[in-house]
Amino acid sequence: MSRYPAIRGLLFDKDGTLLDYAASWPPINREAGLLAAKGDAALAAELLRVAGGDPVTGFALGDCLLAVGNTQELAEAWCDAGSPFVLADLIFALDALFQGSIARMVPVCPLDDLFTRLRGAGFTLGIASSDSIASVTATAAHFGIADTLAFMTGYDSGHGAKPAAGMALAFCAATGLEPAEIAMIGDSRHDMEMGRAAGAGLRIGVLTGAGTRETLEPVSDFCLDSIIELETTLSRN
Numbered sequence: 001m002s003r004y005p006a007i008r009g010l011l012f013d014k015d016g017t018l019l020d021y022a023a024s025w026p027p028i029n030r031e032a033g034l035l036a037a038k039g040d041a042a043l044a045a046e047l048l049r050v051a052g053g054d055p056v057t058g059f060a061l062g063d064c065l066l067a068v069g070n071t072q073e074l075a076e077a078w079c080d081a082g083s084p085f086v087l088a089d090l091i092f093a094l095d096a097l098f099q100g101s102i103a104r105m106v107p108v109c110p111l112d113d114l115f116t117r118l119r120g121a122g123f124t125l126g127i128a129s130s131d132s133i134a135s136v137t138a139t140a141a142h143f144g145i146a147d148t149l150a151f152m153t154g155y156d157s158g159h160g161a162k163p164a165a166g167m168a169l170a171f172c173a174a175t176g177l178e179p180a181e182i183a184m185i186g187d188s189r190h191d192m193e194m195g196r197a198a199g200a201g202l203r204i205g206v207l208t209g210a211g212t213r214e215t216l217e218p219v220s221d222f223c224l225d226s227i228i229e230l231e232t233t234l235s236r237n
């Protein structure tokens, strides 16, 4: 029996939530910096620093632009910091890099098994990401969860950007669920703040990405090590 019978929909962030951030993104962050710097290593290091990333490892510090920003926000910051690209060209190039990196992503767990079980338990599932909708769609296909999803949105889907409520409200509109019937699951404060702004019934932070227990606990109902604990948490008597 569910401890939270009112919760019928689960809206997941992607990076750092379904995908293990530390195992997936540092090398791609480094490549993004070099791309934006057109190969200038010193400028690439500066661009990573500006976005909150370690210039050597590419690891992004908690809740920094590199970890929680969307491509447009990142490209704007990098153009301001000296990237020789025109903004629109940099957005296009970064989105292409990110979309082309899906095969290198490491899932937190076998996502197809988890999502199939969650669907079987009656939950309506969705993904709300600050990545592009093309990347979200391709990620869902790559990991075999597309058929389990009722909703997907990216930063370029027209539902606004986190931490505003738009993406979560679009999930509700698409599925007929009330905000109080959904749980928002994510690795950053932006995800938890979006959940609060939308009136989500539960906000569940996970520690496989940009946040820490210190940053997530104050803004979430639960702070889990990962989505592996989700079923137990939702069904605990």
Ligand SMILES: [Mg+2]
Binding pocket: 013, 014, 015, 016, 017, 067, 068, 186, 187, 188, 209, 210
């Ligand atoms: Mg995330």
